[in-house]
Amino acid sequence: MHSSLLDHTALTGDERFALQNPQLLRVALDGRAEVLARSGAMVAHTGRVQFTDWTPPGGGRRRNRQNQQSPQNQQQRPPGHQPAPALDLMRCAGTGTVYLANLAQHLHILELHRERLTITSSYVLALDTGIDWQTVGIEGGERISGVGRHSLELSGSGTLVVMTSGRPLVMPVREGTYVYADADAVVGWSSALEVQLQAQSSNTEAWRRRGTATEGWELSFTGDGFVIVQPSELLAPQRVPLR
Structure with a gap:
């Protein structure tokens, strides 16, 4: 058979994490170390x-822990804030090669x-078991879905694989300056940055995703680090009353 389709033959290599193509991850398992991946991504x-289904060590330590590392993050967590759902992960173990993807x-x-x-949990595809995480909140983040309710601060050493809808934009943030991004397009940011949620409209109502001339909600970042923005927003247009 002759076809350009057959040019996409599985690649080989010893790298633990490598890209088969921009939308497909190849993970090499050597029988010793395990990999955690989003459930259903194989x-x-x-x-x-x-x-196998993965349960956090300590009976849910990663699932329920709040961010208590700094006063700044304490201020970011609104009263009554509930932890974001833990990552729904599966354990990949054994010897062989696993291919992972999610909606291309x-x-x-x-x-x-x-x-x-800090990454929105829905954008995590896979990670090493040596990486830890905890939920963090943004003041007022309960008003928006996605980044406002499901932000995870990841730390430690190891490999993390992040997903974006399209090729992302990485915005540098420097001391004394502000960077603003649509709240529904933000994928993640350097955890040391100060983050605030604000409305992009002074009207009594705002629309998401360009339902009107306004943009709805945005996040402002200041400090020293970077912000990852994707060329896509999470939700269809919906009316959001400002409080």
Whole structure:
């Protein structure tokens, strides 16, 4: 058979995490270390690999822990804030190769070396077991879905694979300046940044995703770090009353 389709043959290599293509992750398992992946993200595998539901060590330590590392983050968490749902993960163990994907989203491999990175949980595809996380809140974030309710601060050392809808924009943030981004387009940011939620309209009502000339809600960032923004917003237009 002759077809350009057959040019997309599975690649080989010893890298633990590698991209088969921009929307498909290849994970090499050597029988020793395990990998955590979003449940249901496996699209193919070779070898002897087991997929099991993953329960956090300590009976849910990662699922329910609040961010208590700094007064700044204490201020960001609104009264009555409930922890974001933990990542719905499966354990991948054994020997072989696993291919992971989610809705053909673009994939990005990040190496953490004791840095702290805040990511919306729905954009995490896979990670090493050595990475820890805790839920963080943004004051007023209960008004919006996505980043406002499901932000996770990841820390430790290891590999993290993040998804974006399309090729992302990374905005540098420097001391004394502000960067603003649509709240529904933000994927993540450096955890050291100060973050505030604000309305993009002075009207009594705002529309999401360009339902009118206004944009709805945005996040402002200041400090030293970066913000990851994707060229897509999470929800269809809906009316959101300002409080």
